[in-house]
Amino acid sequence: MISIKSSGTFTGAGVLTAIAASLCCITPVIALLAGSSSIAANFSWIEPARSYLIGLSIAVLAFAWYLKLKPTKTNDIDCNCETAKKPSFLQSRTFLAIITVFAALMMTFPLYAKMFYPNPKEATTALAVVDYKQQVKFTIQGMTCEACEEHVNNELSKVNGVLAYKSSYATRSSFVTFNKSKVDVKTIEAAIKKTGYKVKALSCCDKN
Numbered sequence: 001m002i003s004i005k006s007s008g009t010f011t012g013a014g015v016l017t018a019i020a021a022s023l024c025c026i027t028p029v030i031a032l033l034a035g036s037s038s039i040a041a042n043f044s045w046i047e048p049a050r051s052y053l054i055g056l057s058i059a060v061l062a063f064a065w066y067l068k069l070k071p072t073k074t075n076d077i078d079c080n081c082e083t084a085k086k087p088s089f090l091q092s093r094t095f096l097a098i099i100t101v102f103a104a105l106m107m108t109f110p111l112y113a114k115m116f117y118p119n120p121k122e123a124t125t126a127l128a129v130v131d132y133k134q135q136v137k138f139t140i141q142g143m144t145c146e147a148c149e150e151h152v153n154n155e156l157s158k159v160n161g162v163l164a165y166k167s168s169y170a171t172r173s174s175f176v177t178f179n180k181s182k183v184d185v186k187t188i189e190a191a192i193k194k195t196g197y198k199v200k201a202l203s204c205c206d207k208n
């Protein structure tokens with residue numbers, strides 16, 4: 001017979017899979033808070049398995065709730081006539097509820113990850129007065145969610161001479177408009193690489 005301890009095991013497994021499913025999106029935020037941009041792309045390889053990990057987490061937690069809510073049978077023969085011990089907090093329904101909410105927050109993290117990033121400076125106002133504009137499309141490997149977009153944009157906003165930028169994890173790219181009299185492509189590429197993502201290709205076109 002499956003015990004309360006087994007329920008706790010499934011609870012822990014549910015949390016671990018939920019965290020694993022969101023590591024690719026959590027690490028950019030951790031990198032920003034820790035000031036170590038290079039760790040951001042370390043878990044991007046998890047993205048293809050994200051949907052499976054979410055499904056597994058839901059299944060495991062659902063089974064943990066089943067074990068917790070199903071009626072328990074008492075065996076009077078094995079009873080020593082002592083009052084049954086009350087389960088600890090870690091084995092309680094309250095703890096399982098907290099864990100379930102936490103897992104849900106982890107699995108939906110990409111939906112609200114942007115709130116952890118500072119608003120990057122707006123540089124588009126200078127576009128009309130710059131005579132030496134150039135736009136470059138960077139093809140980036142490693143972006144997996146909106147948090148990754150914000151991470152790239154945050155680094156680009158720090159580059160003097162960058163006028164506008166639009167990053168997209170869906171197209172794995174970033175369009176950057178800059179004043180080529182103040183900054184070059186290699187400097188911008190280096191800023192993107194600081195995030196830990198890889199620039200796989202780029203294409204340029206003058207905007208004069």
